[in-house]
Amino acid sequence: MSKPLHKLSATEVVALTRSGKLSVEDAKALIARVQERDPVVKGWAHFDPEIVLASARALDKIPTEKRGPLHGVAVGVKDVIYTKDFPTQQFSPIYKDDHPKLDASCILTLRASGALIFGKTHTTEFATCQKGPPTSNPHDPKRSPGGSSSGSGAVVGDFQVPLALGTQTGGSTIRPASYNGIFALKPTWNAISREGLKMYSITCDTLGLYSRDVKDLDLLTEVFRLKDDVPPPAAPLDLTKAKFGFVKSHVWPKAQPSVISAWETAKELLVAAGAEVEEVDLPTDFDNLGIWHRNILHMEGQAAFLGDYLSTPEQLDPWVTKHVVNDTATTRKEQLESYDNIARLRPVIDSIAAKYTALITPSVTDEAPVLEEPLRFTGDASFNLMWTVLHLPVVNVPGFVGPNGMPIGLSLVSPRYTEQALLHTVRQVEKVFAKGGWKLE
């Protein structure tokens, strides 16, 4: 191996393990990496090297012909996702040290595919709330790794594991990807089962995937069987035949100079690569998506957290409580109109997106914010909300750098259930964006 283990992608680990050059137990190099870096990054809510090593040894005993497509790959798991071998604490005092002996559906799939479940990564309380966990951005510990998938984004960005699971209800997968300079796929809503995750908004909660290499996202889409009706061609995308729709959306006024600069650079680089780019003005109805998204989260959060509120109200963050007590007096009528209007727009945005190789939109408003105690605010999700509630797949593609040297990514978006085509596009676009100045190392 020319590279140290912690620098390997999942795809590389799989290949080396398959050829016998690597054992799963070699993951102790990753354990060492965690032990070295966790005092700074603080990405893990629970990490138990003994259990990881025991799992690794068990995986090493599986005969070659019975090994799965992720055999031996270490995966970090956001701490709102139930795992049999580790506690699931939700960054909530209510669930401190709580350990339901349950594997979420996605964990069953990962285990059956040979993954090495590596530990639980920090989240905001129940993947809600503005208040961040202790995690820092690996590229600047003074800054936020984003949230709510704070730990998952940070430990992948910090080369502690090649893959991690996050979730997204607003911008909780894509925003940390941008802040940590890595890839993330937020698939179509429910394309991966969200069973076995603490629920916030049933309409929005989506399992998300982190990696440092787009090929690893391909691997994960195979594992989770995300299949387009029409698979993309085997040949790489020819950028001179590609057309990208740049969507500013109603949130554009929130874009800071760092993001505007990335946006302009992306356009120039794509044009230089021979692609066509055009700005897409969405119909004015789409301007309401922010408020509709908010109505849905508020009212679905009311149902989701009622049980915790009635059981242990004093241990809930006020951000959670306000849903249950309906502090804004949101009505069922508003909730239903939000559902119905958004549902009406889903096929509309599918049609718009289908006219382009991909839509491109900001992942964030700015570089990762500087952490301020005690809130440790995880940043602004404004650019992510509409795509979450519209259920479209989104990939954060890193490539750009802000004035503070922090990474900035852009979101590529495609119609519902076209993850394969979207990743096919990303494989070429990432090479173009890589000229934007960001290099993860």
Add this chain to the structure above:
Amino acid sequence: MSKPLHKLSATEVVALTRSGKLSVEDAKALIARVQERDPVVKGWAHFDPEIVLASARALDKIPTEKRGPLHGVAVGVKDVIYTKDFPTQQFSPIYKDDHPKLDASCILTLRASGALIFGKTHTTEFATCQKGPPTSNPHDPKRSPGGSSSGSGAVVGDFQVPLALGTQTGGSTIRPASYNGIFALKPTWNAISREGLKMYSITCDTLGLYSRDVKDLDLLTEVFRLKDDVPPPAAPLDLTKAKFGFVKSHVWPKAQPSVISAWETAKELLVAAGAEVEEVDLPTDFDNLGIWHRNILHMEGQAAFLGDYLSTPEQLDPWVTKHVVNDTATTRKEQLESYDNIARLRPVIDSIAAKYTALITPSVTDEAPVLEEPLRFTGDASFNLMWTVLHLPVVNVPGFVGPNGMPIGLSLVSPRYTEQALLHTVRQVEKVFAKGGWKLE
């Protein structure tokens, strides 16, 4: 007490416990009832009197001023819903004796309200599948109690507990209610959180509530905070000012003479009570709801059961497996068109329903079917599917009798998030339907 404990409604138990005439530990009379009847009805997948009694004693120790609105009421829980104190076995060999230490969101709410979690009731495998569990209909053990909430329907109908939780993805709450001669409320989708339940179809899965008394459903709506925007008037519904829309729907050809007779009797009784009735022809688009519902279940089941399929394929019922392997080659396009078309019809059916005091539609095609081994088919859910996927609240109101002396109920339906108004209507309609010949005793 004039009535034996097992004959009491939840509302009566609450009142007697509040006035000190009953202790929670008196629930041992229900335990005796279970022990007497379970050899015939076989409604329980797990029943542990010691744990129930320990919980009862703990509830008795709660000071009066801290008691919840369901203090001391025994509740049966369908065995797809996680409970900390009992195993959750899903009627699946994979989960035999499995015991995640987790309370579903609805269980947290029930416990915080003082409910006595009484045990786990039989279900079909993962609340999917045609194959029934060992449970029999309490009114004729040769017949099915319905499914998939087989045990919950049967133990409430058999006076073993006053309340039980079910779930509905097709007709799994309403159909057993009709077969067992009891009330059931399938609320608006996600009005009660479905977190902590094995998932089948995220778009359709709905927590359902069983009782023998409509007042008990009112109590449960309070507990779960199902609040209409406009609460119903305090005064009882004046049936001479009521107008009911009788909806045959595209499924009507499946209605057997027993149901047609109940239907005609219901109309006559309502008219005799001074109400207006009219037949409602739904727009032809609604004829597609059966196939759209099927597409959604099929494709969402694919995501839901992937983890189990990859882990233990040989232990899955073929009914479950066919989803994962997509035996019908259903496309994402079909799935998305199903989503979008149904979403378009939801506000349409809300508007139609809002023109009536309630819509009335069959709950079942016939009386409970005779059980045949080895399938133990739980009956035909055709009349329930469209209301489930449209997300409207439905109450089964018992009252009628088939040629074999078995109960037959009808469904009352109202717009989304109008559970309080619907139950306000049911309180009068049940008195009218009670002349239909069915008496639970």
